[in-house]
Amino acid sequence: MLISETTIDVRYPDCDRMGIVHHSVYAIWYEIARMDFFAKMGFSFSDADALGINPPMVDLHMQYRSPVTYPGQVTVKTSIVSYAPKKLELRYETWYNGNIVAEATTFHIWTGPDMKSFNMEENLPEIYEKIKAAAE
Amino acid sequence: MLISETTIDVRYPDCDRMGIVHHSVYAIWYEIARMDFFAKMGFSFSDADALGINPPMVDLHMQYRSPVTYPGQVTVKTSIVSYAPKKLELRYETWYNGNIVAEATTFHIWTGPDMKSFNMEENLPEIYEKIKAAAE
Amino acid sequence: MLISETTIDVRYPDCDRMGIVHHSVYAIWYEIARMDFFAKMGFSFSDADALGINPPMVDLHMQYRSPVTYPGQVTVKTSIVSYAPKKLELRYETWYNGNIVAEATTFHIWTGPDMKSFNMEENLPEIYEKIKAAAE
Amino acid sequence: MLISETTIDVRYPDCDRMGIVHHSVYAIWYEIARMDFFAKMGFSFSDADALGINPPMVDLHMQYRSPVTYPGQVTVKTSIVSYAPKKLELRYETWYNGNIVAEATTFHIWTGPDMKSFNMEENLPEIYEKIKAAAE
Numbered sequence: 259m260l261i262s263e264t265t266i267d268v269r270y271p272d273c274d275r276m277g278i279v280h281h282s283v284y285a286i287w288y289e290i291a292r293m294d295f296f297a298k299m300g301f302s303f304s305d306a307d308a309l310g311i312n313p314p315m316v317d318l319h320m321q322y323r324s325p326v327t328y329p330g331q332v333t334v335k336t337s338i339v340s341y342a343p344k345k346l347e348l349r350y351e352t353w354y355n356g357n358i359v360a361e362a363t364t365f366h367i368w369t370g371p372d373m374k375s376f377n378m379e380e381n382l383p384e385i386y387e388k389i390k391a392a393a394e
Numbered sequence: 395m396l397i398s399e400t401t402i403d404v405r406y407p408d409c410d411r412m413g414i415v416h417h418s419v420y421a422i423w424y425e426i427a428r429m430d431f432f433a434k435m436g437f438s439f440s441d442a443d444a445l446g447i448n449p450p451m452v453d454l455h456m457q458y459r460s461p462v463t464y465p466g467q468v469t470v471k472t473s474i475v476s477y478a479p480k481k482l483e484l485r486y487e488t489w490y491n492g493n494i495v496a497e498a499t500t501f502h503i504w505t506g507p508d509m510k511s512f513n514m515e516e517n518l519p520e521i522y523e524k525i526k527a528a529a530e
Numbered sequence: 531m532l533i534s535e536t537t538i539d540v541r542y543p544d545c546d547r548m549g550i551v552h553h554s555v556y557a558i559w560y561e562i563a564r565m566d567f568f569a570k571m572g573f574s575f576s577d578a579d580a581l582g583i584n585p586p587m588v589d590l591h592m593q594y595r596s597p598v599t600y601p602g603q604v605t606v607k608t609s610i611v612s613y614a615p616k617k618l619e620l621r622y623e624t625w626y627n628g629n630i631v632a633e634a635t636t637f638h639i640w641t642g643p644d645m646k647s648f649n650m651e652e653n654l655p656e657i658y659e660k661i662k663a664a665a666e
Numbered sequence: 667m668l669i670s671e672t673t674i675d676v677r678y679p680d681c682d683r684m685g686i687v688h689h690s691v692y693a694i695w696y697e698i699a700r701m702d703f704f705a706k707m708g709f710s711f712s713d714a715d716a717l718g719i720n721p722p723m724v725d726l727h728m729q730y731r732s733p734v735t736y737p738g739q740v741t742v743k744t745s746i747v748s749y750a751p752k753k754l755e756l757r758y759e760t761w762y763n764g765n766i767v768a769e770a771t772t773f774h775i776w777t778g779p780d781m782k783s784f785n786m787e788e789n790l791p792e793i794y795e796k797i798k799a800a801a802e
Contacts, residue, residue: 282543314458407561410681425542465565586730
């Protein structure tokens with residue numbers, strides 16, 4: 259089972275007037291982590307982009323346990339929760355100073371060059387095998 | 395039951411290279427809508443800030459149905475889902491060109507000037523009454 | 531001479547850990563103000579977009595006099611500094627609580643559907659007349 | 667003369683609907699580069715923060731030559747243009763695929779714990795020596 263680890267520096271303007279990273283920033287972190295996960299799985303953004311394949315997000319669920327500040331660095335661990343020919347669910351853990359400080363799941367559908375639902379198993383079986391391998 | 399309506403202009407850089415508003419932007423919209431909801435309920439950000447009261451977010455759950463583009467305008471309808479002396483759950487509907495295009499719920503705990511859990515019913519009963527009134 | 535006035539609400543995450551609006555946010559404000567200026571001049575973003583015309587920014591110069599905080603509202607006054615068939619220079623004043631707190635100038639070149647330099651006077655004389663009228 | 671080199675990954679939402687990094691993002695990059703420059707010079711953000719010293723920006727001048735896209739990586743080269751006991755001017759070059767694609771200068775004044783102008787030479791001579799050494 260693939261669990262990618264993506265380290266991201268907190269940026270100064272990520273922090274709000276409370277001095278903690280604003281909750282909206284985590285969505286950006288999870289996207290960076292997801293792009294890294296796909297690349298490590300063997301299906302990079304550039305690969306997908308060249309084929310006209312996209313994984314639009316239909317559901318983003320984030321939990322926040324404890325705050326993150328600047329300067330600092332987080333590591334996001336990303337893995338597959340579930341998959342099917344036309345969809346994908348990912349899970350993220352945000353680690354900071356040795357603790358899990360936030361978690362998330364994202365749910366994506368695959369779309370093709372026509373922007374409509376795309377069956378990965380039928381149309382890109384070699385990529386679907388990579389998803390399978392990463393999930394197990 | 396209070397349902398606030400907050401109209402927000404899409405900004406040019408909100409759109410990503412697909413030409414649609416990036417999913418992270420919605421978290422900003424819901425925050426603007428939440429601030430507006432609190433103000434209309436009678437407990438503005440300035441009121442809360444002066445008292446040292448905060449509603450840190452512990453859970454943010456967003457669903458995306460259809461995309462939003464620039465130029466455009468969305469209206470977020472905000473209401474209370476559930477409340478208790480130490481916590482609050484809000485719900486948001488994003489309307490765009492006559493349709494609901496996205497939904498969300500946020501879960502908050504109340505914290506006081508010491509940054510610890512704050513019992514709104516005991517310590518600020520007049521505000522708690524306003525929450526009650528807005529929820530019913 | 532057209533001087534457009536665009537009022538913009540400060541957003542909570544615009545403020546950094548110092549509690550003041552981060553300097554990068556002003557670039558977003560000036561863009562909103564510029565879009566508004568163009569619309570009031572009679573050449574909206576949608577008009578330009580339909581024609582494939584863009585004013586890419588080649589120079590952005592911002593001065594900061596005093597800070598802006600949340601909650602608050604700024605008004606940006608926008609006007610033309612200079613114009614020519616292939617370029618445009620705009621000036622911005624940010625007003626906050628009755629004072630000018632920031633200023634900027636932006637320099638743009640016009641590009642056409644081929645993404646190359648575009649002669650507005652020759653190719654869109656009616657728009658060029660509007661620019662002239664707004665500048666004088 | 668210290669010229670720091672800071673490598674930054676383009677993030678997906680940095681790109682606008684034209685598919686190029688939005689001009690406002692460069693201000694964030696220059697800030698990351700500046701923090702890195704200060705750290706390499708021997709006066710990190712944490713050092714400054716502990717002393718209550720800040721370099722608020724009073725002038726930001728950015729030039730854009732050619733666009734940057736996602737995925738990609740830029741390297742910002744940062745150096746001192748001029749310095750004095752109460753102020754500092756920095757210069758930035760953004761390199762992308764072997765070319766300079768953008769440049770900037772920023773002008774800062776030093777402020778102390780009272781948020782007023784701070785004479786670095788008199789009050790923190792050892793830091794002022796580091797600035798001098800980095801500038802020459």
